[in-house]
Amino acid sequence: xxxxxxxxxxxxxxxxxxxxxxxxxxxxxxxxxxxxxxxxxxxxxxxxxxxxxxxxxxxxxxxxxxxxxxxxxxxxxxxxxxxxxxxxxxxxxxxxxxxxxxxxxxxxxxxxxxxxxxxxxxxxxxxxxxxxxxxxxxxx
Numbered sequence: 001x002x003x004x005x006x007x008x009x010x011x012x013x014x015x016x017x018x019x020x021x022x023x024x025x026x027x028x029x030x031x032x033x034x035x036x037x038x039x040x041x042x043x044x045x046x047x048x049x050x051x052x053x054x055x056x057x058x059x060x061x062x063x064x065x066x067x068x069x070x071x072x073x074x075x076x077x078x079x080x081x082x083x084x085x086x087x088x089x090x091x092x093x094x095x096x097x098x099x100x101x102x103x104x105x106x107x108x109x110x111x112x113x114x115x116x117x118x119x120x121x122x123x124x125x126x127x128x129x130x131x132x133x134x135x136x137x138x139x140x
Contacts, residue, residue: 008043010036022047078105 004025011019013032020039021030029046033039048061055061085097 008040010039027051 007021007023009021010033011021013019017032017034018036018039019030020033020036020043021028022040022043024047027047027050029043029050031039031042031046033042048055052061052064055064082098082101085095085101088097089095
């Protein structure tokens, strides 16, 4: 599905309404909308309904496709919180709110790095050298 082309077009209609047409692979949907943004949303929802008729609610689709997207949302909220903390800045003084947020992020990053260091590494036993005894065990 990654290389599928998606074509979207809006045809102006009467009374400030437009007809949208979206084609995704072999699926095509049509409908009426008030503006292009709403049309894209409605067309996307209809395409998803065609692709996954067994799914009854949007939460199931999010669980299907949303693992990476939820990480992105968490990252965006983290970035927004830093931006919000900038409002507490005072002239010629350190911003303690941002410094504490930075300290939390550094501790989180250190914990992640520590977890990756604790993963077992493969080491070769000295008897596994060429001409030595056959390799029987690997310390993992």
